[in-house]
Amino acid sequence: MKAITAEPGRAGSVRVEEIDAPEPAGGELLVEGLALGICGTDRELLSGVYGSAPTGRSRLVIGHESLGRVLSAPPGSGFRAGEHVVGVVRRPDPEPCGACAHGEFDMCRNGRYRERGIKELDGFGAQRWTVEPEFAVRVDAALGLSGALLEPASVVAKAWDQLDRVGARAWYRPAVAVVTGAGPIGLLAALMGRQRGLEVHVVDRVEDGGKPALVGALGAEYHAEDPGAVLAETEADIVLETTGAGPVISAVLGRDRPYSLTALVGLGDGARSEALDLAALGTRMVLSNAVVLGSVNANVRHWTTAAEALARADGEWLASLVTRRVPLTELDTAFEHRPEDIKVLIDLQS
CATH class of the missing domain: 3.40.50.720 (NAD(P)-binding Rossmann-like Domain)
Structure with a gap:
């Protein structure tokens, strides 16, 4: 499958490459990546000033503004195939501080949190990805690709x-x-x-x-x-x-x-x-x-609140925030600054 990867710390290293499709671990959802939003953090990764790869690797699958469709979900997960979901970005410390230990990982005290697509964990910029059910948030499928706005929301x-x-x-x-x-x-x-x-x-x-x-x-x-x-x-x-x-x-x-x-x-x-x-x-x-x-980042409850806010919003208004949809084959243009841009999405299946 195709994925967008970067070598953190090296400018201009973002590229599309073929990697192995993920196999869901016990209890995980397998998700087809539909779209990926681009923001300033991704541009910092492109310029080599931010980010870190998983331990033992030089490259990171980037992307934190996700949208996907569930391909498979284990019984009892609370999800089913066909639903649209996004993945929560931040994860608690491996050895959690007090805030992370109480589920408040968005308020981490020691900075050892990890973030998908940014810090030590592969992100969602791939044609397939996996996610734990507790870090997946359902988004109204009627929103279409506008569901990728859930992370900034x-x-x-x-x-x-x-x-x-x-x-x-x-x-x-x-x-x-x-x-x-x-x-x-x-x-x-x-x-x-x-x-x-x-x-x-x-x-x-x-x-x-x-x-x-x-x-x-x-x-x-x-x-x-x-x-x-x-x-x-x-x-x-x-x-x-x-x-x-x-x-x-x-x-x-x-x-x-x-x-x-x-x-x-x-x-x-x-x-x-x-x-x-x-x-x-x-x-x-x-x-x-x-x-x-x-205020930075968000907890799972904030993602859920945001999903409810997007579901109540006018769908045409939300769609108007997406000013460019870029095919994966034209990745470089997604990072260009254009005066009319509000939100740029990468179509991961094109």
């Missing part, structure tokens, strides 16, 4: 969960949310905000193209202007920052709103530093009971 579902947990420390009834960035994470964050009945504003630097229309279709408002001005005008209760860009983070952290909650979800490249008056920032946070939290 799970990241967003976790961020909303963390915001709720912090907000619940006192009376909590948010009304307005601002999302900075209109990439896949930002758009899915806006979707979940609207599903919660919030007034949602999305800020991005793109002035035309598909993003404003996608935001408008949610019943949210799109802004191509200074994030600080939007935050001041809307008096947002919640901010989800998805860009990782220093100037945007500075604007987000500089707002003055009592009991404000901010989730940082985006990862920047560190190419540009920002000067912050930390004493003034700390004073504002203390006096306003503000919280800024970082």
Whole structure:
């Protein structure tokens, strides 16, 4: 079968190659790989700055934004042939820390977790893969290839969960949310905000193209202007920052709103530093009971919540997030940056 592999640490080593088809171990599902989403982490693997191969090997099967169809499932697994599933990315430490031992592997304390397609475990960028039932999540087959959006949706579902947990420390009834960035994470964050009945504003630097229309279709408002001005005008209760860009983070952290909650979800490249008056920032946070939290990865419950959110979403809207479907035979083009791209999927069976 064909698989997408890379040699972590070596730039330009991503390629399609023939490997042996997997044999499911006891209790595992055997899955036909349908599609694979591409994100910044995959581009870091391509550039050789991230990732690690399984022990004793130099190459890693990449891919963590999965979608597949169950080919076989053992009795008692809770799955059956023909169902669409995705694989949870992270696994607990082999010698688990306290968080991993309690099933909270997305909050690993020692960094020894493993991640499929990224760190020490082969991923889902193959025409067939296996997965343990406890790390498989069913996705509505009616979504088609849009089901591959479940991994980024799970990241967003976790961020909303963390915001709720912090907000619940006192009376909590948010009304307005601002999302900075209109990439896949930002758009899915806006979707979940609207599903919660919030007034949602999305800020991005793109002035035309598909993003404003996608935001408008949610019943949210799109802004191509200074994030600080939007935050001041809307008096947002919640901010989800998805860009990782220093100037945007500075604007987000500089707002003055009592009991404000901010989730940082985006990862920047560190190419540009920002000067912050930390004493003034700390004073504002203390006096306003503000919280800024970082959120990464997701637990199984977040994947399940995300699957429910996608199932409730408008299918045509979700499909519009997928701006390119690339055949496996044209792998190199999947990693190209194109202005109109939102989410690029690789069709693993073409």
